[in-house]
Amino acid sequence: xxxxxxxxxxxxxxxxxxxxxxxxxxxxxxxxxxxxxxxxxxxxxxxxxxxxxxxxxxxxxxxxxxxxxxxxxxxxxxxxxxxxxxxxxxxxxxxxxxxxxxxxxxxxxxxx
Amino acid sequence: xxxxxxxxxxxxxxxxxxxxxxxxxxxxxxxxxxxxxxxxxxxxxxxxxxxxxxxxxxxxxxxxxxxxxxxxxxxxxxxxxxxxxxxxxxxxxxxxxxxxxxxxxxxxxxxxxx
Numbered sequence: 007x008x009x010x011x012x013x014x015x016x017x018x019x020x021x022x023x024x025x026x027x028x029x030x031x032x033x034x035x036x037x038x039x040x041x042x043x044x045x046x047x048x049x050x051x052x053x054x055x056x057x058x059x060x061x062x063x064x065x066x067x068x069x070x071x072x073x074x075x076x077x078x079x080x081x082x083x084x085x086x087x088x089x090x091x092x093x094x095x096x097x098x099x100x101x102x103x104x105x106x107x108x109x110x111x112x113x114x115x116x117x118x
Numbered sequence: 119x120x121x122x123x124x125x126x127x128x129x130x131x132x133x134x135x136x137x138x139x140x141x142x143x144x145x146x147x148x149x150x151x152x153x154x155x156x157x158x159x160x161x162x163x164x165x166x167x168x169x170x171x172x173x174x175x176x177x178x179x180x181x182x183x184x185x186x187x188x189x190x191x192x193x194x195x196x197x198x199x200x201x202x203x204x205x206x207x208x209x210x211x212x213x214x215x216x217x218x219x220x221x222x223x224x225x226x227x228x229x230x231x232x
Contacts, residue, residue, distance in 0.1 A: 010161070039219070048124075048224035049162070049207060062219045096161050107220065109154075109161030 008033065010110035012097050018116045024085040027113045031078050031099030037061075038080040039107065040072060043094040052095075055080055087117045121145050122210050124223035131230050137195040139226050141208035144189065148210040152220065153182060153193045156205045165206075166193070198230045 011030040019025050031038050040052040051064040055074035072082045078099070084091055094114050098107035123142045131137045141151075149170040154162035168175040168182045168191070175182050181194045195202055205227045209220040 012161075041222070049209075049220075049222035051219055051221065054219055064219075098161070107152075107154075107162075107164060109163065111159070111161045 010097055010099050010108050012095075012110035012113050014113060015111065016114045016116075018118060019087050020118055021087055021089060023087050024083065025087060025115060027082045027084075027095055027097075027115070029080045029082070029097030029099075029110060031080070031097075032101075032108055035099035035101045035108075036078055037100045038074055038078060039098045039100075040080070040082050041096045041098065042066075043096060043112070044092075049096065052082065084115075089117050091115065092117045120224070121148075122208060122221045122223040124206075124208060124226045126226050127224070128227040128229070131198045131228065133200055133230055133232050134197045137193075137198045137202065137228055137230065139193040139195075139206050139208075139228065141191045141193075141223055142189060143191075143210050143221075145210070145221075146186075146189065147212055148221075150211040151182070151184060151191050152209045152211070153180075154207045154209060154222075155202075156207065156225070162207055195228075198228075200230050200232065203228060203230050 013028045037056045039054040041049045043049050054062040058074045069085045074080045094112045096112045098109045100107050121144050152167040153165040155165050156162040166177050166180050184191045205225045207222050207225045209222045
């Protein structure tokens with residue numbers, strides 16, 4: 007059974023640019039959540055999608071957005087990148103039958 | 119406002135001894151707690167969980183204890199092994215609120231030395 011796949015693994019962008027990250031959940035999982043990990047801040051919740059609808063949103067500015075497609079794949083977009091957006095972005099999927107996330111390996115975003 | 123806190127950023131334990139990782143939370147509505155382990159360059163992996171109706175859950179070498187009155191949970195690893203060296207995150211959830219949102223602590227880096 008394939009795990010959660012995130013692409014790309016690494017990304018370098020300059021300030022002011024925008025970026026799109028992709029996440030393919032485990033087959034059959036309908037919930038996809040995104041987290042930002044930075045040193046000292048731990049894992050901070052960005053948003054959660056379930057059946058193409060955003061069900062929950064964390065305390066991040068509107069520059070951070072996401073969406074989910076009918077096949078449960080999800081994308082996260084960050085516009086007008088700032089240096090402080092440099093982080094590891096993790097996607098996790100879960101099913102309603104087994105509570106507990108499965109995380110992808112993450113996308114390491116560096117903003118220069 | 120950090121609702122889930124792991125006050126020890128790091129812990130060093132000798133192989134074979136017990137590792138105790140602590141986690142405190144502030145929201146009494148949390149009803150489900152989880153521990154994740156994270157190796158460098160990998161996503162966190164689910165380790166063990168506990169519902170708020172229990173005070174202990176055990177899975178092999180891993181035991182999680184929940185003290186609701188103190189809003190405190192801990193993860194015990196016995197015996198500790200070098201392969202347990204990783205960052206451990208505790209997380210809390212409002213399971214009955216139709217959301218999969220997890221609130222994570224900042225993590226504790228565990229190092230198990232020979």
